[in-house]
Amino acid sequence: MLNRRTLLKSATAAALGAAASEARAEAPPSTFDEPTARFEPARAEAEPAGAFARELPRPATLRPTAVAPREAFDDPNTGVQPFGPTDPLPIGDGFHGVAREWAETPAHWAGYGCDPSETDPHACWGQKMRAFGTVPAHDPEAVGGTRVANWGGSRSLLPSDVPDAADVACFPVKCFKIHMEERAIQLPGMPHPTLFHAYGGTIPGPTLRMRLGQPTVVRFQNHLDTETSIHFHGGHNPSHADGFPTFYVLPGKTRDYFYPNILPLLKRKDEEPAAGAEREKTPAGYLPDIGEGQSTCWYHDHGMDCTAYNVAKGLAGFALVFGEHELKLIADRVLPGLGKRSCRDPELNSLGDAASLEDPRKPGFYKPGAEPYHNPYDIPIVIQDRVFDRRTGQIAYDATGHNGYLGDTFLLNGQERPFLRMKNRKHRLRFLNGSNARVYRLRILTEADYHARVHGRGLRAEFAADVEGEDEVEAAPRRRGGYDETAVPFLRIGKDSWLWPNARAAKSVLIAPANRADLVVDFKELTKGLKRGDRAVFYLVNTMPQRDGRGPKLPLDDPGDPRVLPLPFDAVDPGDGEPRPVKVAELDRPIGLMKIIVEGPPARRDATVADGTELNPREPIRDDEVEAVREFIFERGKGAWMISGRFYDPTISNACPTHDTAEEWVLRNGGGGWWHPIHIHLESHQLVSYMKDFDADEVVDPRDPPAAPVLSNLVEVLDQMPEGDQVGLHDTQVLGPNTVARIRMRFRTWSGPFVFHCHNLEHEDMRMMFNFEPVPRPDPDASPDDRRRQANIAPDARTHGVDMTWQPDPAVERVGELEWEYPPVPATPARDAAEHQIPPRPRDGKRDPAG
């Protein structure tokens, strides 16, 4: 570090140095002096001995502890024990209680047609069932009605004035109980069992299979020696159940997480409702927003300051959500599955008793195949990278902390580099990047291609011939890659929690931490001509070079293009002749993650999904819905991480959008070459712009904090994004270096607090996080112009993004002022204290919304 200063070394230091080197000679080697306990990029990029020898585990599905109508949980005579015979405490009686929405009505739901002054929990529940409307059932016979109550829970509490009430299916409330505990699990090749922090004793955590319209309560009991908070990532849930960082489950305590599994309500202003939708309209004129129905969610720890370590130790699991819309696609065999057989829940459809459903070897879990919505052709796979100390078998959370933890050992569903045996047909593969800081670029390669690339036969020669006569250095980038010619094509059907509006053909997917990629691979098509009894082999690979938490990058000694991916997605050449760097560097030797073995005759009856197939309805947020524009800058500062110059403070609100409106947020990367996957809780968001300054990539600014780059040459690249990303819903938006994303988001149903943050978990823990809190509109009858004036924006609302909303009359009073200002840090220079102040906003009202 101080090599320049070594020349000036004083005599004292020299003497100290001599003493130190003497002492070092006798120092016993520490565990972490062993190279195996540190992140080893070379280990990550090499194929370990014994890879692909074990089968991919399928995380087991948890059995509910109770399924009963809402009112049964309040009746001491019915004997419903929500969390099983060993836990007598009723819902909400645990240490941390349950969300108040379980029994009460928030005041702002008056706008949805509820009566907030109602105090009887059952009457409240009935009002909510009416207020949240119904959606068409995917299969009236199986569901028991032509429509499904969006807020379900009880048929007898459904008010009789709901039209055709007898024809509305109301799913009973489901309860689960999950323990968080330390669990020793023996991994192959490790000398000792590995100590994990485990949900329900399994790695990854037990899969929760949720049904939209079926309220669910999960009691999380914490047996760990650390406080936790469980975030349902991608869900739309009350703040109490959302995993707000300081809404802990303390050691030894329980919290009841209430997941109503509802679709938020949408008010179409101008358009006529779609045909048949009139019946689904709620008394207040809303429609359930079917496009917001989730599909692939996950849950993980979100405890303050310790999220990264807890997740690295194993606190993560899948939560798969099934709504009527998606079930129809599965029942109609558009999406892979067993048709109607994959749309059944044994508890709802009375398909057997506990004895026939429960796995005798794994009490509390379903027998494989008996779980709700059982689908052998739908495989959720979580990819996580870890460092293992191979002498103790333990997870080493090593000294890369503040940059982002990278691992050299890849676990898929908890198994290092497994294999997967498949039938010869279409399969749905749902990938989740459960890593702390690693970005993956997934591809599927044929066996021959994989071996040629990994063991260096054939392909290299081909490329060498191709570049003959060129200068060696120039040739290097061309030699790299070439994946698009040989990688296997597949369909991408969704990102994050949601299915895309249409299925799209793709050859690779890029997933940043917390992103999900929903794929359909047609192995039948890929193995055409496969002889009977033969098998075809494919490899799932990661071709993304990444050696530190900053983000993907090639090693410095590599002669190739240092910009691994100039954009954090696979850019489509716009074909306008602009020489933009769309070229993407990939690892010469792909990292094999999983071997896929396809066997058997091609399926005769297969899913029909193809390029362009319609999947999820789309409700774009129109310009006139947007009431405020805020800008947030995600930056490095003072050795930690900031948003807009501030560290996270859990006790203040940084943005207070008006409830039931939409806002546009400008998410700006604060520079330094870092990748920041920005996750916003509560709802999905939509992309309206993605801009990049390619010239700024060439500038290296070593200052800390680096000067916010002047992104003066921002180029709109949204149209270069894969089509699905442009129109699909997101919950985690990755900001590549020198990029600016503009997103739009609705703030519905729940009042806060909620958070948004960088999902590089170390950045999150080091305070790259902000709160937002939707607040009710003070005057529901305000005109559109008044509404814009009432938007909760700086400076009056004392919120912390840079307000970029156009204000017709900036002098007008605004609401939602919250106490947030604390005294400046004692004895810090005034310059620093001032950074915590909001810069005054020009009051001339002429500020350009584009900044």
Add this chain to the structure above:
Amino acid sequence: MAGLLWNLLTRLGEDGPPAPPRLRRCDRFANAPVVDQFGERLRFRDAFVDGRALIVNTMYTVCRGTCPGTSERLQTLRERLAPTFTDRLTIVSLSIDPARDDPRALRRFATIYDAETRPGPGIPDWRFLTGAPADVDRLRRSLDFYDLDPAVDEDPTRHASTLLFGNTTTDRWANLPAELPEAELIRTIRRVAGFTFEERYGIPG
């Protein structure tokens, strides 16, 4: 194979499988030889990873940037956390300019923050450490005080003003900016580095 299985089964029957070895996060701290402001020679892990709570920061005595603020903050924390932690807490300020900061310079610097003498009973200990540049560098990196950018990493004037704190018994650790609001910092240090439920969360467990 059968014998192995039997061994395993019988052992399970008796007293369960042997507990797997634990790997603490504080095991990664280098056991580097250092010297404190009193001239006492120590080895970092032997001296400080001994069941106590720990707050570590990096500083250098002629810093004109964040160090005075951070040190003042540490002085306040020492005062405010003393009733909770008494002497089970140690504050360590590691010099990142060991060539200039000898023990005498550190002691002079410590005078400003009332840390030039050994603390009385019930007061958290505060040590300022220096050593051979190579050892300090190794120690600093093992404690996560480094920057990926070599230009920033090499320049002490751009060092991070963060605090690493945790508990070497419970092995819970966090790393946060020293400039967080004081109340928030105290809450967090108690929660992460506290020994008992009550120390951590302020309510009886």
